[in-house]
Amino acid sequence: MAAGTTPAPSTILNDWDLPPLFRRSDQWALRHQSESFKGVRTHLVVLLLATAAAMLTEQATGRIMAACAAVLYGATILLGLTTSRRRSRTHWQAHRAVAELVKTLAWQYMVHGGPFHSGVKDPDALFAERLEERLRELRKCGWEDSREKAQEFGKGQITAQMRAVRAKSYAARHDIYLRDRLLEQAVWYKNRASRAHRAAARWSAFTAALTLLALTAALVGTTGLIGGVDLAGLLSAAAAAGVAWQEVRRHGPLTHAHSIIEQDLEAARVAMSTTVTEAGWAEAVEETERLMSPAHTEWLVRFGG
Numbered sequence: 001m002a003a004g005t006t007p008a009p010s011t012i013l014n015d016w017d018l019p020p021l022f023r024r025s026d027q028w029a030l031r032h033q034s035e036s037f038k039g040v041r042t043h044l045v046v047l048l049l050a051t052a053a054a055m056l057t058e059q060a061t062g063r064i065m066a067a068c069a070a071v072l073y074g075a076t077i078l079l080g081l082t083t084s085r086r087r088s089r090t091h092w093q094a095h096r097a098v099a100e101l102v103k104t105l106a107w108q109y110m111v112h113g114g115p116f117h118s119g120v121k122d123p124d125a126l127f128a129e130r131l132e133e134r135l136r137e138l139r140k141c142g143w144e145d146s147r148e149k150a151q152e153f154g155k156g157q158i159t160a161q162m163r164a165v166r167a168k169s170y171a172a173r174h175d176i177y178l179r180d181r182l183l184e185q186a187v188w189y190k191n192r193a194s195r196a197h198r199a200a201a202r203w204s205a206f207t208a209a210l211t212l213l214a215l216t217a218a219l220v221g222t223t224g225l226i227g228g229v230d231l232a233g234l235l236s237a238a239a240a241a242g243v244a245w246q247e248v249r250r251h252g253p254l255t256h257a258h259s260i261i262e263q264d265l266e267a268a269r270v271a272m273s274t275t276v277t278e279a280g281w282a283e284a285v286e287e288t289e290r291l292m293s294p295a296h297t298e299w300l301v302r303f304g305g
Helices: 020-056 064-086 088-111 123-139 160-166 170-221 231-249 251-274 278-291 294-304
Strands: none
Touching: 020 064, 020 088, 020 231, 088 123, 088 160, 088 170, 088 278, 088 294, 160 170, 170 231, 170 251, 170 278, 231 251, 251 278, 251 294
């Protein structure tokens, strides 16, 4: 395959050909991720409403607004305690780590990559050993193992399609990996970087507009036209909530991280298409899989922030 040539789309492998544990962990990760973001978003909105109610207390007659502010602040505290107790973010990250672990082990097993090179006498036993060893570590980090039947452990996670791919020739495995794994992931990271970049731009513009409005309100407030309402304070609180939401979603750092990974994967695809030989294949696959690991992404996010 020539450098720069884009492999044709493939229908050889899909998620149903990977270990069942991958699909289950992926679904749980998405569920916990949604819960985590929803909890933070609700927390910020209720806190902002409580701030607005508190600011309007002095302008309202009676104690209605004061009572509303007290109730909303109380709800904010309860939401914080509930979010802390549910540990959605911890469970999300643990299940995502398991999903990616299972996926990368499955791909290395199928294409003779990393420790599953062609010289391994019993790749099935090695797969089971590596999988269960890593899962024992991740249980301590919040991963919930829902497997109950004996056939769901170890070798039971190796599907028939995985064995079929492993039995193919080097040329066939080479083509499948570049097309179904490398190209698919490069496109995924490229799309995610674009989405994160657009989201970062929208939220940056939104918070900048709120900050400008707060500044305008503060200047107008000095003339006494607004009365006793602290509109500048409310707008500033809204802008702060927007900044906090951006920090939670990490749009900017993720744009940086995903763009770098996409570029590295494209470079790896070109190298594995042209210069990597069968002798260096296992090592090249292992290094490529490292680029797609959650740990590598998190490392890039830290420096991209």
